[in-house]
Amino acid sequence: MAVDQPLAADNSFEEHDDIDEAALAAVLRIVPLGAAMLAGSAVALAVLGYLAIYLFVFLPRGVVG
Amino acid sequence: MSEGLQQTHERRVLGTELLWAFGVGVLVTATLSLIVFTALTRGINPPSNVERVDPKTLHLSGEFAEQNLGTVVAADGIVTARIIATQFMFAPHCIALPQGQPVTLRFASPDVIHGILITGTNVNTMVVPGYVAQVHTEFARGGELLMPCHEYCGLGHSEMWANVQVLSAGEFKPDRDGRLTCAQR
Amino acid sequence: MRNADRLCLAHFWLAFVAFAGAAMLGAWQMWVRSPLGAHTGTPGQYYMSVTAHGVAMAYVLSTFFIMGFGYFVAVTALHRPLSGKGWAWTAFVVGVIGVAMTLVTIALGKASVLYTFYPPLTASPWFYIGLILVVAASWVWCVLMLVSMAAWKRENPGRPVPLAMFATVANAVLWLWTTVGMAAELVYQVLPAALGFVQTIDVGLSRTLFSWTLHAIVYFWLIPAYIAYYTMLPRAAGGRLYSDTMGRLTFVFFLIYSLPVGLHHLLMDPEHGNGFKLIQVLLTAFVTAPTVLTIFTIPASLEIAGRLRGGRGVFGWIAALPWDRPMVLAAGLSFVMLGFGGLGGLINMAYGMNAMIHNTSWVTAHFHLIYGGAAVIMYFAIAYEIWPRLTGRQHESLVPLRWQLWLWFVGMMTMTLPWHWLGLEGQWRRVANFNYDNPLIASWGPLVIVSLGGGLLLLASALLFVRNLAVLHRGVVPASARPLYALAVDPPQRLPAALNGFGLWNVLVLLSMLLAYGFPIAQFVVAPSPTAIVHRAE
Numbered sequence: 001m002a003v004d005q006p007l008a009a010d011n012s013f014e015e016h017d018d019i020d021e022a023a024l025a026a027v028l029r030i031v032p033l034g035a036a037m038l039a040g041s042a043v044a045l046a047v048l049g050y051l052a053i054y055l056f057v058f059l060p061r062g063v064v065g
Numbered sequence: 066m067s068e069g070l071q072q073t074h075e076r077r078v079l080g081t082e083l084l085w086a087f088g089v090g091v092l093v094t095a096t097l098s099l100i101v102f103t104a105l106t107r108g109i110n111p112p113s114n115v116e117r118v119d120p121k122t123l124h125l126s127g128e129f130a131e132q133n134l135g136t137v138v139a140a141d142g143i144v145t146a147r148i149i150a151t152q153f154m155f156a157p158h159c160i161a162l163p164q165g166q167p168v169t170l171r172f173a174s175p176d177v178i179h180g181i182l183i184t185g186t187n188v189n190t191m192v193v194p195g196y197v198a199q200v201h202t203e204f205a206r207g208g209e210l211l212m213p214c215h216e217y218c219g220l221g222h223s224e225m226w227a228n229v230q231v232l233s234a235g236e237f238k239p240d241r242d243g244r245l246t247c248a249q250r
Numbered sequence: 251m252r253n254a255d256r257l258c259l260a261h262f263w264l265a266f267v268a269f270a271g272a273a274m275l276g277a278w279q280m281w282v283r284s285p286l287g288a289h290t291g292t293p294g295q296y297y298m299s300v301t302a303h304g305v306a307m308a309y310v311l312s313t314f315f316i317m318g319f320g321y322f323v324a325v326t327a328l329h330r331p332l333s334g335k336g337w338a339w340t341a342f343v344v345g346v347i348g349v350a351m352t353l354v355t356i357a358l359g360k361a362s363v364l365y366t367f368y369p370p371l372t373a374s375p376w377f378y379i380g381l382i383l384v385v386a387a388s389w390v391w392c393v394l395m396l397v398s399m400a401a402w403k404r405e406n407p408g409r410p411v412p413l414a415m416f417a418t419v420a421n422a423v424l425w426l427w428t429t430v431g432m433a434a435e436l437v438y439q440v441l442p443a444a445l446g447f448v449q450t451i452d453v454g455l456s457r458t459l460f461s462w463t464l465h466a467i468v469y470f471w472l473i474p475a476y477i478a479y480y481t482m483l484p485r486a487a488g489g490r491l492y493s494d495t496m497g498r499l500t501f502v503f504f505l506i507y508s509l510p511v512g513l514h515h516l517l518m519d520p521e522h523g524n525g526f527k528l529i530q531v532l533l534t535a536f537v538t539a540p541t542v543l544t545i546f547t548i549p550a551s552l553e554i555a556g557r558l559r560g561g562r563g564v565f566g567w568i569a570a571l572p573w574d575r576p577m578v579l580a581a582g583l584s585f586v587m588l589g590f591g592g593l594g595g596l597i598n599m600a601y602g603m604n605a606m607i608h609n610t611s612w613v614t615a616h617f618h619l620i621y622g623g624a625a626v627i628m629y630f631a632i633a634y635e636i637w638p639r640l641t642g643r644q645h646e647s648l649v650p651l652r653w654q655l656w657l658w659f660v661g662m663m664t665m666t667l668p669w670h671w672l673g674l675e676g677q678w679r680r681v682a683n684f685n686y687d688n689p690l691i692a693s694w695g696p697l698v699i700v701s702l703g704g705g706l707l708l709l710a711s712a713l714l715f716v717r718n719l720a721v722l723h724r725g726v727v728p729a730s731a732r733p734l735y736a737l738a739v740d741p742p743q744r745l746p747a748a749l750n751g752f753g754l755w756n757v758l759v760l761l762s763m764l765l766a767y768g769f770p771i772a773q774f775v776v777a778p779s780p781t782a783i784v785h786r787a788e
Contacts, residue, residue, distance in 0.1 A: 028074060032492065032546065034553045038565065039546045061606065063108060064112070064201065065200075081550075082493055082543065085543075086539075090542075100602070111517040121450075177371045180609050182608070184676030189606070192520075195454055213676075215608075216680070221293070
């Protein structure tokens with residue numbers, strides 16, 4: 001397949017997909033709850049890890065300036 | 066999707082994104098503020114004393130001439146260690162420092178970029194030819210620490226390190242001129 | 251004219267052959283540093299290897315992959331033939347010459363200065379000339395990306411530029427700005443020293459100019475992974491992109507926030523004071539914004555896919571995703587590595603906390619994890635996804651692809667997690683051999699061996715990757731037309747100029763660079779540092 005002469009068929013992929021609009025609308029009533037929980041947990045863990053390293057590893061090693 | 070439903074979705078999507086961005090923004094700002102606040106109030110800074118020195122004449126005279134290297138206790142009690150970092154050694158190779166007292170470490174390079182850290186501490190600085198690198202610190206614990214060169218400086222880089230002896234008050238005895246070299250052990 | 255697929259393949263194969271070679275060197279380096287290989291090899295060999303490994307991974311793999319991917323996107327996202335194909339091929343040839351020049355000079359032992367080549371340590375001029383040729387080739391690519399987008403906009407007035415191309419051009423604009431620092435350092439300072447025209451060099455200035463490039467370049471490397479997250483992953487997972495607007499903002503934020511932060515690589519340097527270090531640390535906080543948006547928007551897009559596939563509950567959509575598809579698997583693994591690598595990065599940039607880890611193995615761990623891990627695993631995924639289009643053949647089985655991705659992930663985590671710990675212990679960087687007679691260093695031995703194990707897994711993965719692509723050239727199953735790019739939940743109909751072009755953002759970059767780097771650089775022009783003597787590294 002020639003990359004620089006895309007088929008007309010390629011165009012149609014970018015205009016439509018197979019997703020049923022009603023199903024999408026139903027799903028969108030819940031989204032992004034799961035993503036928010038996942039990302040929020042990750043961020044919370046990162047902040048805790050960050051503070052833990054700051055308080056328990058960095059600060060005990062002494063003041064420098 | 067109908068026009069109206071699309072607009073509702075658009076607003077909702079944007080709303081959730083902004084809510085998320087706001088929440089994380091608050092968290093990131095709070096965390097960073099803590100870091101910066103403690104930095105400024107406790108004096109925890111990256112070593113940033115900007116002081117120029119000519120690398121081409123370091124050895125000839127002045128502060129970093131050979132006879133001035135190593136640890137010196139001034140008349141007012143201030144402890145300063147002066148160290149040259151060069152391909153591929155530190156002069157002096159062993160540095161004696163007191164435990165529990167403020168010390169000032171001053172480094173200079175006559176040739177290429179070096180860098181140092183002292184294991185188990187936050188002492189860390191680049192040594193850039195053209196500048197004196199200065200670190201203030203206080204060693205809470207005594208012991209034998211390693212001070213390697215941590216920036217690539219040529220083929221001998223792996224062999225370049227010094228020892229740091231952190232001596233308790235009883236062992237820290239400078240001579241008449243206020244100089245101190247490492248205890249033989 | 252069918253040359254665009256050959257153009258893309260040429261770039262990709264150069265990138266991936268360099269990658270495989272560099273992987274072999276990396277594994278050897280890890281062997282030599284470990285207790286198992288403790289008295290193997292000389293420092294001369296080691297530093298030659300590290301220089302080649304760094305140049306190949308940081309300059310060759312990245313630049314040529316990104317160029318090839320950019321040409322691919324310019325054709326397939328814009329549905330038009332590539333503008334300036336003759337220029338593109340010429341640039342490629344110039345790039346190949348540059349790569350050859352640099353690698354041969356390294357192999358001759360005349361350029362053991364590492365990929366960061368900090369003066370006054372100076373290599374043969376051919377090393378630098380080779381790099382300059384590679385950069386010049388990439389600049390031609392940047393111009394062609396801009397030209398392609400401009401031509402499409404003329405042909406499609408008022409329509410939003412497809413997100414994949416918008417992001418690619420954002421990366422091209424970023425790269426043009428990014429290379430200014432390194433180019434100035436090379437042309438104005440390092441090359442004259444290497445050629446013997448000057449005997450001394452202002453090291454404060456050279457460190458500062460290089461830092462301009464050193465941070466922004468990692469976003470140049472990272473953005474293709476984000477292009478895959480936003481424009482290919484939702485489709486591969488069977489969903490939609492949650493927000494096209496946030497996608498555009500992400501790439502705009504990368505453009506404007508990646509550059510005025512380079513001084514955070516110089517936090518331990520004595521040529522700058524606290525003032526500008528602190529300013530650039532605060533600016534660095536902003537560059538977390540595009541990633542912060544992404545770790546919400548992309549999971550939201552995947553959540554759509556997962557729930558459409560029947561996933562229920564708060565997290566049930568995760569298991570419901572089609573993890574058997576390489577793009578989806580790679581993205582999941584990438585996000586895990588992005589999390590660990592990003593956390594390490596937040597510690598690196600935290601002003602005083604940088605002293606805890608600067609120039610230790612923690613830093614080595616960080617950039618292997620985030621570039622070698624999170625970004626490069628997406629390079630693999632992109633290659634797997636588009637290779638059928640380029641070769642006209644289908645993967646016969648996805649099993650070796652998934653094996654390769656898992657091997658990469660496990661290898662990378664096994665290699666880098668011990669390095670984080672070792673860095674905190676004080677293990678320092680760029681060491682040809684450790685003295686395991688020293689009790690402190692001996693205590694590091696076991697973790698170094700674990701890390702070596704990770705490195706060997708990575709080597710296996712790298713070779714399997716090349717194999718998985720090579721077999722397609724002789725494959726028998728013809729490729730069927732498959733969709734590539736995702737739709738958004740709300741495809742944009744019209745966009746403000748700010749989200750469809752870069753005029754405004756270029757102004758902001760200029761202003762922010764004047765603010766952040768104006769004084770730090772100008773101070774050396776007005777009052778040069780005491781100069782250091784040039785040291786030839788031969």
